[in-house]
Amino acid sequence: DAGVTQSPTHLIKTRGQQVTLRCSPKSGHDTVSWYQQALGQGPQFIFQYYEEEERQRGNFPDRFSGHQFPNYSSELNVNALLLGDSALYLCASSSTGEAFFGQGTRLTVV
Amino acid sequence: DAKTTQPPSMDCAEGRAANLPCNHSTISGNEYVYWYRQIHSQGPQYIIHGLKNNETNEMASLIITEDRKSSTLILPHATLRDTAVYYCIVRVVGGATNKLIFGTGTLLAVQP
Numbered sequence: 001d002a003g004v005t006q007s008p009t010h011l012i013k014t015r016g017q018q019v020t021l022r023c024s025p026k027s028g029h030d031t032v033s034w035y036q037q038a039l040g041q042g043p044q045f046i047f048q049y050y051e052e053e054e055r056q057r058g059n060f061p062d063r064f065s066g067h068q069f070p071n072y073s074s075e076l077n078v079n080a081l082l083l084g085d086s087a088l089y090l091c092a093s094s095s096t097g098e099a100f101f102g103q104g105t106r107l108t109v110v
Numbered sequence: 111d112a113k114t115t116q117p118p119s120m121d122c123a124e125g126r127a128a129n130l131p132c133n134h135s136t137i138s139g140n141e142y143v144y145w146y147r148q149i150h151s152q153g154p155q156y157i158i159h160g161l162k163n164n165e166t167n168e169m170a171s172l173i174i175t176e177d178r179k180s181s182t183l184i185l186p187h188a189t190l191r192d193t194a195v196y197y198c199i200v201r202v203v204g205g206a207t208n209k210l211i212f213g214t215g216t217l218l219a220v221q222p
Contacts (some may be wrong), residue, residue: 004153031210034210035210041214042195042214042215043154043210044212045209045211048208048209056209058209074143078162084129088151090154092210094208097203098144098159099156099208099210100153100156101153101154102153103152104151104152104153106151
């Protein structure tokens with residue numbers, strides 16, 4: 001049983017560009033949450049998707065948006081990238097129990 | 111903001127028990143205590159959770175005080191591979207509010 005998978009593992013973007021990160025949840029999980037982790041900090045909650053709708057959102061600007069597909073996979077989109085968006089982006093899937101995390105996507109904005 | 115406070119770092123000798131404390135004095139009656147750990151550059155890994163009773167699994171034990179205002183995660187025989195940042199999180203289970211709010215955690219360094 002594959003766990004939570006994220007792609008790509010690393011990418012480099014230029015300021016002002018747009019990026020899409022992808023996440024496939026663990027089998028049997030219907031809820032996907034996204035987190036941003038800056039260097040030396042704990043993960044910060046961005047938003048959560050359930051039944052293809054954004055159910056809850058953290059303190060992130062509208063440049064951060066997402067989508068959940070009927071197969072429960074999810075995308076995180078970030079527009080107009082800033083240098084400060086450089087971070088590890090983590091996807092977590094859950095159902096009624098504990099959340100399982102993927103290995104993350106390391107985004108570097110230059 | 112995180113509802114937990116943890117020491118920023120701890121050391122432990124390999125083979126000894128590692129006891130990681132966490133304070134959560136404002137915990138609500140419907141909030142569980144969760145522990146995750148994050149090995150460098152990897153995603154957080156679930157360890158254990160509990161409501162008010164002590165819990166044990168193959169990875170660790172969780173001791174929650176009777177007033178539920180603090181807890182201790184115990185790794186009974188620490189190995190070098192247990193070196194990681196350990197996060198203590200309080201979380202409501204079920205419903206819409208099941209996000210995880212991470213603090214800065216405790217960096218556990220297991221020494222040979």
